[in-house]
Amino acid sequence: MLPQHVREEGGYKVKGRIQSEAEALIADARAVEKAGAFSVVLEIVVADIAKQITNAIGIPTIGIGSGEHCDGQILVTHDLIGLFPWFTPKFVSPEARVADEIRRATRAFIERTRAGGRI
Secondary structure (H helix, E strand, C coil): CCHHHCCCCCCCCCECCCHHHHHHHHHHHHHHHHCCCCCEEEECECHHHHHHHHHHCCCCEEEECCCCCCCEECCCHHHHCCCCCCCCCCCCCCCCCHHHHHHHHHHHHHHHHHCCCCC
16 A cells, blocks of 8 residues: 555555455565565555465564554554544544544633633
């Protein structure tokens, strides 16, 4: 997954569902390892394919929405804390709903200000 190509691909899509795509992902991981990469980030890759990649290369795999078999995990803080109420990735279970609290605090500030209260 190359975030800079998200719009070209029509949004975030699960990678590795099609056999040819899975084979290409594994080959690409081997190629970047051979080129000297110190790790590979697997973003929204089918869990079984992420496991295959992890087992096929000798450098760490870092997963984001790619299952439990990667060597490490990433979770974007904004997703973890529920900062964007209009979008939560399918693989995320927010631990908080910060956007709701921000909205509540902003409304309270507006009401207090309109009522002539302290800013």
